[in-house]
Amino acid sequence: MATRQAIDSSHKRALIMDDELSIRQVLGEMLRLSGYHCSEAIEGAEAVALFRKAVAEGRPFDVVIMDLGVPEGLGGAEAVQQLLAIDPAARVIVTSGSATDPVVEEYHRYGFSGALRKPFRFTELQQLIGVN
Incomplete structure (x- = not known):
């Protein structure tokens, strides 16, 4: 199940989709250090549901980061x-x-805006999302 933190309108919003908890945690911390509030999903259908809800509420995600391979x-x-x-x-x-x-x-x-190969560095993520 996805977790959601309190939203502060001064921060950007990110959605992380990865089946590995450790990846979600590390990536979430990197994004939080870059000024983002993060929501998480374990697989694509959950991510799509969170994304759809955010758009419907008028609070779309600024960036979505998705793992390519999810076994289940x-x-x-x-x-x-x-x-x-x-x-x-x-x-x-x-x-x-x-x-x-x-x-x-x-x-x-395939419709993606960018790509990151695991393992990636914090600076690579920041460059891709436009944070210096």
Whole structure:
């Protein structure tokens, strides 16, 4: 189940989707240090539901970061299409531990705004989301 923190309108909002708790925790901390409030999802269908609710409430996420491969549930490549159907301007970044995955190599063709290979550095994330 996703967790949600209190929202402060002065902060940006991020949605993290990854099946590994440790990745969600580390990525969440990186984003919080960069000024984001974070919501989390374990798999794509949960992320899509959180995204849809945020858009309906008029509080869309500024960035969504999705793991490409999720063993049980909807992965990033499938979920991004649903997010873009809800909001074509959604900013969605794909993450993957695979060094040669074509989705990561050609992320734009799949609807993603950017890609991060795991493991990635804090500075790589900040550069991709526009935080210095």
